[in-house]
Amino acid sequence: MKVSLSIQTKRAWHQQSPSRLYPSLPRSVLPLSAEFKPMTQIISHSHPWSQLSYSCVGVMHIETDAGVFVIPPEQALWLPPGITHQHFCKNKVSYRSLYIDPILSEMLGNRVRPLTVDPLLKSLILEISSWPEDYEETEETRRFLLVLLDRLAIAKSNELFMPTIQDKRLFPIIETLNQEPANKLTIEQWALKVGASSRTLNRLFNQNYGMGFSRWKQKLRILKSLELLNSNTQLIDIAFELGYESTSAFITAFKKQLGCSPKKYLAT
Numbered sequence: 001m002k003v004s005l006s007i008q009t010k011r012a013w014h015q016q017s018p019s020r021l022y023p024s025l026p027r028s029v030l031p032l033s034a035e036f037k038p039m040t041q042i043i044s045h046s047h048p049w050s051q052l053s054y055s056c057v058g059v060m061h062i063e064t065d066a067g068v069f070v071i072p073p074e075q076a077l078w079l080p081p082g083i084t085h086q087h088f089c090k091n092k093v094s095y096r097s098l099y100i101d102p103i104l105s106e107m108l109g110n111r112v113r114p115l116t117v118d119p120l121l122k123s124l125i126l127e128i129s130s131w132p133e134d135y136e137e138t139e140e141t142r143r144f145l146l147v148l149l150d151r152l153a154i155a156k157s158n159e160l161f162m163p164t165i166q167d168k169r170l171f172p173i174i175e176t177l178n179q180e181p182a183n184k185l186t187i188e189q190w191a192l193k194v195g196a197s198s199r200t201l202n203r204l205f206n207q208n209y210g211m212g213f214s215r216w217k218q219k220l221r222i223l224k225s226l227e228l229l230n231s232n233t234q235l236i237d238i239a240f241e242l243g244y245e246s247t248s249a250f251i252t253a254f255k256k257q258l259g260c261s262p263k264k265y266l267a268t
Helices: 010-016 119-129 137-152 170-178 187-196 198-209 213-229 235-243 248-259 261-266
Strands: 003-004 029-036 040-045 049-055 059-066 065-070 073-081 085-089 093-100 112-117 162-163
Touching: 010 093, 010 137, 029 119, 029 137, 059 073, 059 119, 059 170, 065 073, 065 213, 085 119, 085 162, 085 170, 093 119, 093 137, 119 137, 162 198, 162 213, 170 187, 170 198, 187 198, 213 235, 213 248, 235 248, 248 261
Parallel strands: 003 029
Antiparallel strands: 029 093, 040 085, 049 073, 049 093, 059 065, 059 085, 065 162, 073 112
């Protein structure tokens, strides 16, 4: 299924989505391709089959009840059946989605997983997503799907994910830094603003995110840098916008979080 989103509204997309068009998948895998304009949002929905979401170009944000997953071109998101989710892209996204029979994909479990896409997995996604909606199921297409499922089963998970916060004392910190990632308030200064001790705030960050305030802020900045990198923003401008003292400081932080430099990341 190929969808043009040049004038697509989020409601129109929802009305055309496979979960509304089909009571069950017509084939073992249903491919979908779409071009999302900047600021496209797909309203919250779910479906009774598995889904693999992938962006060839641009960065997607996919939100579930657990939190927000950031999906750049080198990553994909595996969504088991029945998971409520919504999409948002700030910039242009070239989108590929594979809807897969839940019986065939049982081996992949019932947990949402952000996955690293290696060259073979990328080739499989692009090949299957190029099939027409009414493709003929043959031994060849079945082999493609089985290899895809095998590669998904061994694909590495990544940490490009921010859980949904549960404690209202963190709300003003999260909201401010999402809007102003260069904000330099310390945890002690935030403690005065929200009426909780710095020790309590760090404990809450660890409970909600599995890391203290400083590590969380660093991760937030790196997640935001992915969108800027994919929009061809210069490194010096990214460093300034995110609050780093220099380009080299940003590159060092990026390597620490993702294991490679921004330049190498863009080349993959």
